Amino acid sequence: MTHGYPKNGRVIFHVDMNSFYASVEMAYNPSLKGKPLAIAGNPEERRGIIVTSSYEARAKGVKTTMPLFQARKLCPELVVLKPNFERYRKASKEMFKLMAEITDLVEPVSIDEGYLDITECGSQGTPLEIANRLQQRLLNELDLPSSIGIAPNKFLAKMASDMKKPLGITVLRKRELNKVLWPLDVAEMHGVGAKTKEKLNQLSIVTIGDLAKADDSQLRRVLGINGVRLIQRANGEDERLVDPDSVFDFKSVGNSETLRQDTIDDTVLFSLLRKLSVKVAMRLKRKGYVGETVQLMIRYHDRKTITRSITVHRPIAEVDDIYGLAIHLFETHWNYDPIRLLGITVQGLVEKQNYQEQLDLFHYKEHLKKEEIQTVIDNLTSKYGYNPFEHKTQISTPHPTSEEPTTSFQKDFLDDYTKDH
Template identity: 60%
Template sequence: MEEERLKKGRVIFHIDMNCFYASVEMAFNPELKGKPLAIAGNPQERKGIVVTSSYEARAEGVKTTMPLWQARKLCPDLIVMRPNFERYRAASSQIFQMLAEVTPIVQPVSIDEGYMDVTNADWSGTPIGLAEKLQAKILKELGLPCSIGIAPNKFLAKMASDMKKPLGITILRKREVEKVLWPLPVAEMHGVGEKTAAKLKDVSVYTIGDLANKDAYALKQMLGINGVRLKDRANGIDQRPVDPEAVHEFKSIGSSQTLPHDTVDEREINKLLGILGDNVERRLKRKQAAGKSVQLMLRYHDRRTITRSRKLYEYVDGKEEIVQVAKELLDKHWDQEPIRLLGITLQDVEEKKKIAKQLDIFTYEQEAGKEKLYQAIDELKEKYGKDTFVENLPSSSEARLQPGTSLQKDFLDDFKVKKRE
């Protein structure tokens, strides 16, 4: 009966796949089930870290982001596999298709988690009964375990899904917040990162309950509007809708990579800038977008990090222009200290169809300074037709995943393209 009462308000599910990459590999090869498994990068390079691991490996102390050598020391029998991005993408696509069969109001937030608003979906029985059926279907048809949080809003659903793993189903009502959430350390609250948790502890906010009862003005002074937002969440207040269109929103597109070793070798640095430029250009093409500001990130051997950016006069979407600006920023701001990590981000990003609408014909003819952009537009129109900015979406072959750290964002790109088709 208590579950039935949830139907009087919003009923939000948060679906969280358990040890997703490892679970996909176990489903693909059942011989791996029950064994300590880690998905990790290249062990010969510094980026050879654990991406995720099975519960058997976690029981031995293996954790995400742990260096592989350390994980092997803790778990000598650890089976290590490199990521198979195509396999994970395919599995994720099947999962979200299943969610969409329940309700069209599905909001992916990464390759292995998303929200569903099932308030007005066509289902009978209780919310927990629906969750059990969905969980069982994903497990039976794909061999993949998931946890589901059920609540009247997104924040509580997310917190609930973390409470029982693997294969957990948890209902968290607003009236239970004080009893269930308030005793927890503030660092365990969704939306509170390491730096925010440290700031909160400086003002004697140690638990979620402390945050819920903290003066809103003091929080705003310290954390801005996010401080007030976090106080609301700590009190179980979250009015955000489950928004299928949120996957479309983006204002920047970037790529970063840690070097195999600290270096001052300009050839090695320039080579990596080219790789990063390729990654950014590829994602821009997938999104059919362009941007007007280039940001370079440098992390030195001592982990000191700087970012420098330049605003451009015109939209760009090509590797050459992006890398050229990045190199100019590097020449200007690099202090010749050994570099550990490089990143390039294109900011102020817009979809090309929106950019095209902004190009008034009179402005087009008058602004000779933007001739390069207009020439590119003319060439695209000549090659693909006048509506190239609107209609030429990436083909399935173009949308294939390139292995790298942007898998999560690439997945969301794919989700967007599929919705349009």
């Protein structure tokens, strides 16, 4: 047995790229290296927030999601670039190619991170040797720094990769949990957000060690099944396999966008709903999926957020269907307070080719004709960036550019990955 590999069990890597967008920009333009760099949206708009920043910028207090004006106050010399998503997609593609040279068991989870199961890779060296070699190739060939966590399961590997940044390699074993993991604040645990932390603190659960020893029936009452799962994770238990096929699983497709200013102007709000419907429909087409449920998210000026949904027993994928149901939900549930953000999600997805719609015997020809027309319209819309058949008096719909950060980008990189696998 090669040293470093268990007789029973697995060896899992979690590869997490360091400050990915900023690192890609520095690789593209080396003159940016060593400078405080931030990737942000349009600085003239309220949604101009920090998407990511270099470690030099972070040392000045610049953080992800921070408003750009605040970041500039903390770091006047901050270099700010708009996102270049095509550049990031290309870098991500090359990154996963290097991982796939080690093993077929690669599971991308976002544009800049993924899991590898190297249990059967003993002929390539010890886990540390493989990790060092991968990290150096990412740095030398792509000029991109990374951190790698090595552990017997996905959860511990994820926790390990966060422990040393940038350019860290960390091994986390179950027998070390009481010394390495348990003393950490529970908020540092993957899967524990601000609201969950608050609930745990109310139960006197402050550290991950406290969580590991917590009463599962009590946590089940407070957090449901997720409470039991958190206890298991805190004890280093995670049976999830590294699944390369999970990249093909889509449970929902959605987009959301923050308005430039809080508004009750229904013309602006309807325009945004139309824009979001177009984006969601285009993504559904690319993936080849249809759904049966449309969910609308409304976030008000005071950050109060509601989600409402409607399910219909027919396939939803076209812009007009999504938009019509979203408008119905909006008009039913909007309380007329100023709105900050809107989001539309289509759920209950199945592959279009597997959806057996019961077509009306007397209308199937009309249905097929509509499908053919819609395909032509979709092709022209994709080619020209707008629907040439829409009447000019309709509400105008701004079209996304490669420099507009959206909530869907982190998932949409999977489109490129699946085309090559």
